[in-house]
Amino acid sequence: MNIITKLFGIKYPIIQAGMIWCSGWKLASAVSNAGGLGLIGSGSMHPETFLEHVRKCKNATSKPFGVNVPLLYPQIDEIINIILEEGVKIVFTSAGSPKKYTSVLKEKGITVVHVVSGSKFAVKCQEAGVDAVVAEGFEAGGHNGIDETTTMALIPMVRESINLPLIAAGGIGTGAGMLAAFALGADGVQVGTRFAASEESSAHIDFKKMIINSVEGDTKLMLKNIGPVRLLKNKFYKDVEKAEETCASVDGLKELLGKGRSKKGMFEGDLEEGELEIGQVSSLVKEIQPAGKVIEEIVKEYNEALGKLKMVK
Amino acid sequence: MNIITKLFGIKYPIIQAGMIWCSGWKLASAVSNAGGLGLIGSGSMHPETFLEHVRKCKNATSKPFGVNVPLLYPQIDEIINIILEEGVKIVFTSAGSPKKYTSVLKEKGITVVHVVSGSKFAVKCQEAGVDAVVAEGFEAGGHNGIDETTTMALIPMVRESINLPLIAAGGIGTGAGMLAAFALGADGVQVGTRFAASEESSAHIDFKKMIINSVEGDTKLMLKNIGPVRLLKNKFYKDVEKAEETCASVDGLKELLGKGRSKKGMFEGDLEEGELEIGQVSSLVKEIQPAGKVIEEIVKEYNEALGKLKMVK
Numbered sequence: 001m002n003i004i005t006k007l008f009g010i011k012y013p014i015i016q017a018g019m020i021w022c023s024g025w026k027l028a029s030a031v032s033n034a035g036g037l038g039l040i041g042s043g044s045m046h047p048e049t050f051l052e053h054v055r056k057c058k059n060a061t062s063k064p065f066g067v068n069v070p071l072l073y074p075q076i077d078e079i080i081n082i083i084l085e086e087g088v089k090i091v092f093t094s095a096g097s098p099k100k101y102t103s104v105l106k107e108k109g110i111t112v113v114h115v116v117s118g119s120k121f122a123v124k125c126q127e128a129g130v131d132a133v134v135a136e137g138f139e140a141g142g143h144n145g146i147d148e149t150t151t152m153a154l155i156p157m158v159r160e161s162i163n164l165p166l167i168a169a170g171g172i173g174t175g176a177g178m179l180a181a182f183a184l185g186a187d188g189v190q191v192g193t194r195f196a197a198s199e200e201s202s203a204h205i206d207f208k209k210m211i212i213n214s215v216e217g218d219t220k221l222m223l224k225n226i227g228p229v230r231l232l233k234n235k236f237y238k239d240v241e242k243a244e245e246t247c248a249s250v251d252g253l254k255e256l257l258g259k260g261r262s263k264k265g266m267f268e269g270d271l272e273e274g275e276l277e278i279g280q281v282s283s284l285v286k287e288i289q290p291a292g293k294v295i296e297e298i299v300k301e302y303n304e305a306l307g308k309l310k311m312v313k
Numbered sequence: 314m315n316i317i318t319k320l321f322g323i324k325y326p327i328i329q330a331g332m333i334w335c336s337g338w339k340l341a342s343a344v345s346n347a348g349g350l351g352l353i354g355s356g357s358m359h360p361e362t363f364l365e366h367v368r369k370c371k372n373a374t375s376k377p378f379g380v381n382v383p384l385l386y387p388q389i390d391e392i393i394n395i396i397l398e399e400g401v402k403i404v405f406t407s408a409g410s411p412k413k414y415t416s417v418l419k420e421k422g423i424t425v426v427h428v429v430s431g432s433k434f435a436v437k438c439q440e441a442g443v444d445a446v447v448a449e450g451f452e453a454g455g456h457n458g459i460d461e462t463t464t465m466a467l468i469p470m471v472r473e474s475i476n477l478p479l480i481a482a483g484g485i486g487t488g489a490g491m492l493a494a495f496a497l498g499a500d501g502v503q504v505g506t507r508f509a510a511s512e513e514s515s516a517h518i519d520f521k522k523m524i525i526n527s528v529e530g531d532t533k534l535m536l537k538n539i540g541p542v543r544l545l546k547n548k549f550y551k552d553v554e555k556a557e558e559t560c561a562s563v564d565g566l567k568e569l570l571g572k573g574r575s576k577k578g579m580f581e582g583d584l585e586e587g588e589l590e591i592g593q594v595s596s597l598v599k600e601i602q603p604a605g606k607v608i609e610e611i612v613k614e615y616n617e618a619l620g621k622l623k624m625v626k
Contacts, residue, residue: 306624
């Protein structure tokens, strides 16, 4: 029992990241049933789809679960209303200011966590009254901060700057990674990539296979001029690389990205033309496993790794 | 006592990185006298200067010390000859193939360590017969790998790929960072940035002050087309940024960099026009301390941080 398990009422301080196209009710409920905190990722859902996932998740688990809400989402007010009406108890917000919705949610007794990429933003979260902060490093998949601060450097800095419970994200997919995050001062970890490749993930099976077959150097942070995002290298990645090497304009990059590319890649399995968002730790993920087994292995590895550490004299 | 302290005959598994313009005999001997492994950085030295530093270091400490040799150094054969003639016992090689000099050095009974940025290169080191490997992540200062793999992701991957003693580098400047590196599977750590700002570092005092005053986001990996290097943001950095934003050619970037910029910045203290190489962890370094005090604090922090870690049940 630590400050994070207490805050959420869960068994293990392991949070499954609320990811687009990967984390619907199946994944979230599986993680929560296994003692972690499952999150439904609303970012890729229409409000009616989101509502369906929340209801199905409530039916699938009696354990606490939460939702992730990117605050720049166009139909954000509808999503917030569903959260309030359905009595969702834990909300992770990201991609936007924590000031706008934290008090609204807190008034209803909801536990609010905000995702940041730097200490400055963590301090703003504390001022806005959130209950905990996720600090996500450069190695994380998907959208990412502009300072490119890695988890190793970021966690101690955020730890110094706020008093809130701190969840580390980015590069964490194993028990050794979790132990490293705790060594750096985190109270919990958020795991994305490994759960994106889990059985209950709603990602396309071909994308999951590509994740488990990926090796070191197969991801890179791209599209820095329109919003940095870590991509798995495929044909679309190469098109972006070429455009960036020739100094394509912001408009040119936006046009190249177009609409619906992440759905095409991650959900529909178009591994050539789709946008495939994944973290550096993908090269450590070698199997498509049930989410419950992932939790079990991470906990076991964490304890084994801790058992091996010795004092320095 | 672990595999690294045994290999080098030192007290603590902490290696001071052999850095250009920072690590001469004063720093190396101070670190070795404090129980770590000090390295003379030959990369910024003419052979006769290097010889002088090796001799002075031998006089200043009876403890083991080593040298760092970038293998692409133009007068590499002269440097190797000095190492052999002066009886230097520990050599860290970097920036080049470990195949060329490892056997020459090993035949003379020298302990050889090679620095890599990825598992592929670590495997080549093992094949070449080195005694240990330094794996350095994206957050490290100075020259860096093209895959941009962070320490958090890199160390477990290298750990899986080789059986050799493994030293982690990049983002490590505190005891918490050292503990995280050990959690990830490292047997030792190499610390650069914090020692660059130490009292015995030969860096210019104004550069040291800039390091301890730097904040999150003040460094960035630049010049990727001519050799990625992590720089502290100053006027020269901004010139590079502008050139890269407008797709300057490789020749254009080389011309902009010119010759002698790192000396100008790090050694002569020209904080505007100089090239200032430093790691992301600079924002965690807050004081110019004696190197011995740095070692003492890292060991103390490591043990304290380990004492706080609890099993997860």
